[in-house]
Amino acid sequence: MPKVKSSRVAVYVYRKAATGPEFLQLHRVDGRGEYAGIWGTVYGGIKAGETAIEAALREVHEETGLRPTTFHQVEFLETFYQRSKDRINMLPVFAAQAPRQFRVTLNDEHDAFRWTPLSAVGQCFLWRVQREAIAVIHEDIISARSPAVDILKISVD
Numbered sequence: 001m002p003k004v005k006s007s008r009v010a011v012y013v014y015r016k017a018a019t020g021p022e023f024l025q026l027h028r029v030d031g032r033g034e035y036a037g038i039w040g041t042v043y044g045g046i047k048a049g050e051t052a053i054e055a056a057l058r059e060v061h062e063e064t065g066l067r068p069t070t071f072h073q074v075e076f077l078e079t080f081y082q083r084s085k086d087r088i089n090m091l092p093v094f095a096a097q098a099p100r101q102f103r104v105t106l107n108d109e110h111d112a113f114r115w116t117p118l119s120a121v122g123q124c125f126l127w128r129v130q131r132e133a134i135a136v137i138h139e140d141i142i143s144a145r146s147p148a149v150d151i152l153k154i155s156v157d
Contacts, residue, residue: 002086002087006090007045008044008046008089009044009046009055009056009059009091010078010093010094011056011093011094011095012096012133013060013064013066013068013097014096014137014142015100016100017100019117020118022117023116023121023134024041024114025041025113026041026042027111027112029111039114040126040130041125042056052092063110065105067156068098070153071094071096071153072149073092073152073154074140075146076137077090077091078133079129
């Protein structure tokens with residue numbers, strides 16, 4: 001029987017460009033784990049004694065160099081079956097806004113990055129759950145259509 005596991009987080013970094021929002025994608029180094037060689041977002045594990053929020057802030061800084069000033073919990077969980085480990089993963093999702101001129105600093109897990117415009121998300125993000133997360137972020141957080149947008153904001157001072 002598959003186990004349900006929630007020990008990881010997903011963070012979507014976005015910036016507001018003149019043509020609309022763009023989402024940061026990171027290319028995982030070839031030969032580095034199960035998802036090597038694919039483009040994705042910031043993913044990371046929650047360490048013992050760490051909250052999901054603390055893990056998300058730590059991971060986004062470690063993988064991109066960003067210390068976000070605008071940070072939101074997203075009303076969405078990434079849920080997927082991991083065949084190699086026969087388990088169901090549930091990841092809380094967060095959105096981190098980067099300044100328009102932010103310079104990405106990659107760690108050793110990634111070898112490239114790109115900013116993907118909202119119009120190209122459907123072609124550039126591999127997993128359906130990622131595209132769905134971005135749709136929720138765009139509607140609820142970036143466009144501020146959720147009546148809970150202020151409650152979902154996380155203070156990072």
